[in-house]
Amino acid sequence: MLFFFIYAIIPPMKNSSYKKIISLFLAFLKTGAFTFGGGYAMIALLEREFVEKKKWIDHDEFVDMVAIAESTPGPIAINAATYIGYTTAGFWGALGSTIAVCIPSFVVIYTISLFFDRFLANVYVAAAFKGIQVCVCYLILSAGIKLLKKMKKEPMQIILFSAAVLAMVCITLFSVRFSSIFLIIIGAITGLSVWLISKALSRKGERR
Amino acid sequence: MNLYLDIFLTFLKIGAFSFGGGYGMIAVIRDSCLSKGWLTEEELINFIAVAESTPGPIAVNMATFVGSSRAGVLGSLLATVGVVLPSFIIILIVAALIKNLLKLAGVQAALEGVRPVVIGLIIATGFTMTLKVIFNVSSLISAVGSFRFDLRSAGILFMLILVAVIWKKFKKKSISPILLIFISAVCGVIFYK
Numbered sequence: 001m002l003f004f005f006i007y008a009i010i011p012p013m014k015n016s017s018y019k020k021i022i023s024l025f026l027a028f029l030k031t032g033a034f035t036f037g038g039g040y041a042m043i044a045l046l047e048r049e050f051v052e053k054k055k056w057i058d059h060d061e062f063v064d065m066v067a068i069a070e071s072t073p074g075p076i077a078i079n080a081a082t083y084i085g086y087t088t089a090g091f092w093g094a095l096g097s098t099i100a101v102c103i104p105s106f107v108v109i110y111t112i113s114l115f116f117d118r119f120l121a122n123v124y125v126a127a128a129f130k131g132i133q134v135c136v137c138y139l140i141l142s143a144g145i146k147l148l149k150k151m152k153k154e155p156m157q158i159i160l161f162s163a164a165v166l167a168m169v170c171i172t173l174f175s176v177r178f179s180s181i182f183l184i185i186i187g188a189i190t191g192l193s194v195w196l197i198s199k200a201l202s203r204k205g206e207r208r
Numbered sequence: 209m210n211l212y213l214d215i216f217l218t219f220l221k222i223g224a225f226s227f228g229g230g231y232g233m234i235a236v237i238r239d240s241c242l243s244k245g246w247l248t249e250e251e252l253i254n255f256i257a258v259a260e261s262t263p264g265p266i267a268v269n270m271a272t273f274v275g276s277s278r279a280g281v282l283g284s285l286l287a288t289v290g291v292v293l294p295s296f297i298i299i300l301i302v303a304a305l306i307k308n309l310l311k312l313a314g315v316q317a318a319l320e321g322v323r324p325v326v327i328g329l330i331i332a333t334g335f336t337m338t339l340k341v342i343f344n345v346s347s348l349i350s351a352v353g354s355f356r357f358d359l360r361s362a363g364i365l366f367m368l369i370l371v372a373v374i375w376k377k378f379k380k381k382s383i384s385p386i387l388l389i390f391i392s393a394v395c396g397v398i399f400y401k
Contacts, residue, residue, distance in 0.1 A: 032263065032264050033263050033264075034263055035263055035264065042265075068299070068302055068303075069299075071227075071315075071319050072295065072298050072299060072302065073223065073224055073225055073226055073227050073294060073295065073298065074223050074224075074226060074267070074291075074292070074294055074295025074298070074299075075226070075233075075265035075266070075267040075268060075291075075292075075295065076265070077264070077265040077268075078265060078267075078268070078292050078295040078296065078299075079295050079299050082295065082296050082299040082300060082303070083299050083302075083303050086299070086300060086303040086304065087303060091300070091304075094296070094299075094300060094303075095296075098292060098296050101264075101265075102264070102268050102288060102292060104263055104264055105262070105263065105264025105265065105268045105269050105272060105288075106268070106272050106284070106285075106288055108262050108263065108264070109258070109259070109262060109264075109268075109269045109272040109273050109276070109284075110272055110276050110281065110284050112258060112262070112273075113272070113273050113276035113277055113284070114276070116254075116258070116277075120254070123401065124397055124401060126400075127396045127397045127399075127400035127401040128393035128394070128396040128397050129254055129257070129393070129396065130360075130361065130396045130399075130400045131361075131364050131392040131393050131394070131395040131396020131397070131399065131400070132254070132257045132389055132392050132393050132396060133250070133253045133254070133257070133341050133361070134341055134342075134361045134364040134365050134368065134392055134395075134396075135257070135364075135368055135388055135389050135391075135392035135393075136253050136256045136257050136260070136337070136389075137253075137334055137337045137338040137341055137342075137365070138365060138368050138369065138372075138388070139260065139385055139388070139389075140231055140234065140256075140330060140333060140334035140337065141331065141334035141335070141338065142372070143231045143330060143334075144231065144327060144330035144331035144333075144334050145331070147327045147330065148327050148331065151323065151324055151327055152320075156320070156321070156324075157320070157323070157324040158324075160321060160324040160325050160328070161324035161325070161327055161328045162328070163328070164324065164325040164326075164327075164328025164329055164332065165328040165331055165332045165335075167332075168235065168328065168329055168332030168333065168336075169332045169335060169336060171239075172332070172336040173336065173339075173345075177243055178239075179236075179239055179240070180235045180236050180238075180239055180329055181221065181225045181236060183325050183328075183329065184225055184227065184236075184322055184325055184326065184329075186325070187321040187322045187323075187324065187325030187326075188318040188319075188321050188322050189318075189321070190321045191317045191318045191319065191320045191321020191322065192314060192317050192318045192321065194317070194321070195313070195314065195317030195320075196317075
């Protein structure tokens with residue numbers, strides 16, 4: 001049974017798909033190397049490349065892909081690479097695209113990490129990073145506020161949001177050891193329970 | 209536990225629970241790496257700046273950076289594979305077997321609960337980082353008395369907000385994070401040197 005599942009997902013590579021896999025690899029290498037500032041910038045680039053230029057997937061499927069990438073964990077870029085790779089050239093396409101999109105990051109960051117400490121030892125660089133630290137705080141806060149503006153403002157959302165902010169601030173300031181992963185899990189359970197309860201209530205209402 | 213195994217498993221966990229793009233995972237990275245003593249708050253903030261101003265997903269950049277600084281090239285490779293693997297497997301399953309999984313009402317309901325929590329985590333992380341950078345407060349228990357208001361960083365924050373608001377007003381779009389990081393670096397050199 002398990003073997004069947006694995007075989008269904010990972011078939012042996014076909015000869016005919018080599019060319020497609022290589023061009024997927026190159027396309028994602030390029031996307032990995034030129035997308036600054038997170039997933040959403042990359043989505044526009046991917047659409048131009050795969051929907052308009054190469055026509056490997058159509059617009060509707062692309063929109064589906066974005067929705068899937070957003071609602072599964074992990075970086076959007078990785079999710080998109082795996083999905084587009086799989087739909088155009090199967091398992092090996094997915095593997096090739098995912099590796100390709102990571103390679104530029106890996107090479108650039110690994111190289112920087114080798115010199116970073118020496119780089120920071122320079123007084124000017126250290127001063128620059130004092131300023132940059134302020135900027136990082138601003139970027140994180142403004143990203144959060146942007147998402148907050150788009151969030152649905154129903155009671156459950158507002159309660160969960162406020163509880164998460166309060167819990168996380170307290171955890172940090174009082175140095176409590178409690179992983180934020182549990183907060184995410186609590187959120188999922190709350191969402192599911194609210195949905196189940198409201199469904200049960202509306203069914204009860206119908207019966208009357 | 210073996211350091212390599214620990215790095216791999218930690219980033220596997222981070223990859224599996226980071227919803228909502230790059231900033232969503234910062235809270236998770238932060239409490240994993242800080243509690244293990246792999247990073248200090250200041251190093252973490254520096255890493256975020258580097259990850260933000262180089263190409264590629266922030267998550268992958270952070271994983272490579274932390275892995276490399278803790279355990280060399282093998283560490284960075286393991287961290288990167290770890291952070292990517294959950295996405296890869298989940299998307300493969302979704303694309304291959306259950307394309308409609310995410311349209312199930314139950315899954316959507318759970319995600320409705322996850323979203324506000326993640327937004328809350330991002331804002332709380334930004335808030336506590338600001339406390340640390342501007343007021344030097346990182347903990348209310350251990351750091352009593354070390355409160356120190358940093359006028360220069362508060363000034364930089366004020367300037368950045370001003371620049372971002374003016375930019376949005378005249379250019380009709382948000383200023384790019386990289387340009388903003390560059391401006392703040394220049395401010396840093398002027399104010400702190």
